[in-house]
Amino acid sequence: MTTEPRRIQRRRVKGWTLSRAADPFRGGVIVSRPSRYGNPCKVSLMREMGHEDPHLAAATNYRTWLAGDRTDDPTDAGDHRRARILExxxxxxxxxxxxxxxxxxxxxxxxxxxxxxxxxxxxxxxxTQVIARVDRQRIRAGEPPLHPAVAEATR
Structure with a gap:
């Protein structure tokens, strides 16, 4: 039994359950695509774009997006999704x-x-830094900040 939380490969086969796959004391959470925590960047899109390692490209894209980069998804929906994940x-x-x-x-x-x-x-x-970063980008784009108090406090 490991002491650190780990990543588990979710299986879509009869009989597979998260409760059996995860540590019984820690428990587990599904973070695949349809979940709250799912990666909005599709591996198939990265493959179509010609990335040598599409999984790495999608994971890297998620990392920069979650850290507050609005380049690939400068929408209210994307900002609200990020805020829900951060929360x-x-x-x-x-x-x-x-x-x-x-x-x-x-x-x-x-x-x-x-x-x-x-x-x-x-x-x-x-x-707090990510929220402020997103709000600064929103303000530069002429959009209202999602968290005005945080953006104001971090100026």
């Missing part, structure tokens, strides 16, 4: 995370594990 990130702390990506390939769940298991004060500071 619930502390709930992943200590949990095993399940995604359909093969374990020998890059996955956005690896980044979620890294961030969710940061010390709580560091995680809170990082989330």
């Amino acid at each position: 619930s990130l502390p709930q992943l702390r200590g949990k095993d995370l399940a995604c359909t990506c093969p374990l020998n390939q890059a996955c956005h769940a690896d980044y979620l594990l890294l961030r969710a298991n940061m010390p709580p004060t560091e995680l809170a500071a990082w989330i």
